[in-house]
Amino acid sequence: MKKSKFLDTVRSVSSEPLAANGITVLQVNMGYQCNMACNHCHVSAGPGRSETMGKNTVDAVLQVLKNSSIETLDITGGAPELNPLFPLLVGSARKMGKRVISRTNLTVFFEEGKGIFPEFYRDHEVELIASLPCYLEQNVNAIRGNGVYQKSIDALRRLNSLGYGDASGKLSLSLVYNPAGPFLAPAQSALEADYKKELKARYGIVFNKLFAFTNMPVGRFGEALVKSGNSGAYLDMLASAFNPATLERIMCRSLVSVGWDGRLYDCDFNQVLGIPVAPDAPQHIGEFDHAALGRRNISVDDHCFGCTAGQGST
Numbered sequence: 001m002k003k004s005k006f007l008d009t010v011r012s013v014s015s016e017p018l019a020a021n022g023i024t025v026l027q028v029n030m031g032y033q034c035n036m037a038c039n040h041c042h043v044s045a046g047p048g049r050s051e052t053m054g055k056n057t058v059d060a061v062l063q064v065l066k067n068s069s070i071e072t073l074d075i076t077g078g079a080p081e082l083n084p085l086f087p088l089l090v091g092s093a094r095k096m097g098k099r100v101i102s103r104t105n106l107t108v109f110f111e112e113g114k115g116i117f118p119e120f121y122r123d124h125e126v127e128l129i130a131s132l133p134c135y136l137e138q139n140v141n142a143i144r145g146n147g148v149y150q151k152s153i154d155a156l157r158r159l160n161s162l163g164y165g166d167a168s169g170k171l172s173l174s175l176v177y178n179p180a181g182p183f184l185a186p187a188q189s190a191l192e193a194d195y196k197k198e199l200k201a202r203y204g205i206v207f208n209k210l211f212a213f214t215n216m217p218v219g220r221f222g223e224a225l226v227k228s229g230n231s232g233a234y235l236d237m238l239a240s241a242f243n244p245a246t247l248e249r250i251m252c253r254s255l256v257s258v259g260w261d262g263r264l265y266d267c268d269f270n271q272v273l274g275i276p277v278a279p280d281a282p283q284h285i286g287e288f289d290h291a292a293l294g295r296r297n298i299s300v301d302d303h304c305f306g307c308t309a310g311q312g313s314t
Contacts, residue, residue: 013244025255027074030083042219045078057262106155133178165207174209185212238305246312
């Protein structure tokens with residue numbers, strides 16, 4: 001495990017290293033191709049990226065789900081809907097009775113051939129976590145590109161019309177806030193109340209939950225920090241806001257991340273940085289061992305402060 005300031009900080013509050021306490025979630029990155037290129041994207045996804053998960057890896061993921069007690073499949077990208085094998089993965093996992101979460105950017109619904117996905121999601125009862133980094137149009141467009149806000153609003157209205165986001169919670173729709181710059185998110189509960197009030201009043205949109213995520217100092221956001229000379233200051237801010245209470249629920253302790261090529265990581269952020277799971281644990285989805293991975297030590301570096309700063313980001 002690489003020595004880092006984060007590792008030293010964990011050791012200052014715990015006699016034990018940060019370790020997994022089982023696996024309840026298998027997070028699968030289907031590739032870095034995306035119809036957008038957002039400023040805060042930690043995988044630097046975009047239209048020009050060619051990395052994409054193939055059939056052999058999808059089959060291996062499904063085999064792991066079939067043969068294990070893992071409850072939840074969490075699918076991400078890029079825009080996972082752009083991978084032609086996405087419907088196969090979702091449909092097969094749902095037939096097994098697995099809970100399926102998809103992280104969608106909403107605007108992908110307007111790409112050619114992708115307008116089927118709102119109904120596909122409804123029919124398979126997929127839980128959606130949708131990116132909407134602000135409820136104000138100018139802020140969203142500044143982060144994600146001109147015209148993105150209106151497409152997102154139109155997509156949310158369509159999902160609402162299909163039953164997503166209502167109080168029953170049967171078709172769960174959560175939104176994601178990201179700060180517009182190098183600062184921490186405000187309190188999640190207060191921000192959620194603002195989102196619900198503003199989106200309901202302006203557009204009649206409803207949703208179930210808001211996640212306030214810290215921008216991780218990796219990928220496109222990390223590159224911007226370096227270019228602006230703010231990288232060190234941002235990491236110092238995250239470190240100074242370290243909250244030891246977040247270590248109990250940090251996502252890597254109950255999750256394994258599968259890269260587009262089948263390699264295994266402790267989280268999607270480590271995947272981007274090329275930091276694999278501990279060397280004594282299986283390294284590829286084809287070698288998956290639930291028991292060994294469920295008790296592994298977590299590989300950490302200083303970017304991990306992003307998940308433990310303030311209220312946490314997990």
